[in-house]
Amino acid sequence: MKTLLRSAAAAAAIALTAAACGSGGPAEDPAAAPVTLHVFAAASLQEPFEELGEQFESEHEGVTVEFSFAGSSTLVEQIQQGAPADVFASADTKNMDKLTDAGLDAADPVDFTTNTLRIAVPAGNPAGVTDLASLTGDLNLVVCAPEVPCGAATGTVEEAAGLEFAPVSEEQSVTDVLNKVTSGEADAGLVYVTDVEKAGDAVEGIDFPEAQEAVNTYPITTVDGAANPELGQEFVDLVTGEEGQEVLAGYGFGGA
Incomplete structure (x- = not known):
């Protein structure tokens, strides 16, 4: 009788162990657990990065890429305050320097x-904007705030042209400037070439020679102390590699 009891107890222990392994206990493969990769990127990168994010997810089972798009100055401040970022892509080197200077x-x-x-105006160009000097006339001009990369570039071209703008609004991201132009709240705005392309028929783009005085270079890096350093580096490699460069070029971005 005792032998039968011992056998039953042993069988029960084996069954419990098997159940624990099959129900997500310590023996479960951690690689199969869902992972979220947090990518902080300049607002102007939204369309190409979302496309690259879908590609990355398709190549990494169980991985979700979660983006935070905003002005680069806002993003780096959030990271400095402890926001969980694995990757940071800035629209200029100045804001990337803030990240590196902080280690x-x-x-x-x-x-x-x-x-x-590029100058963006609503379809039909109701204010009759023709060049950079036109932006000093009697119209509602919207630009990026000086601390935002597109705002710093605006200041550079303003100085290069010897002009002084009087914007009715200074926005925290280039997307906000574009939205005010497309909605008709602004007669003109200074945005990136890529933003004009993105807006399609909703806006018209006007080139000006002084733009070459303020070419923005975009850097990318992984963030120290990130939860997923290896995946973060793989995303950086995708962006900087041939596939990533083709996607960016398709949205009007230039080579590094």
């Missing part, structure tokens, strides 16, 4: 693309 970069930043400014 928050896990690898040397890599320049991966460039962008330049």
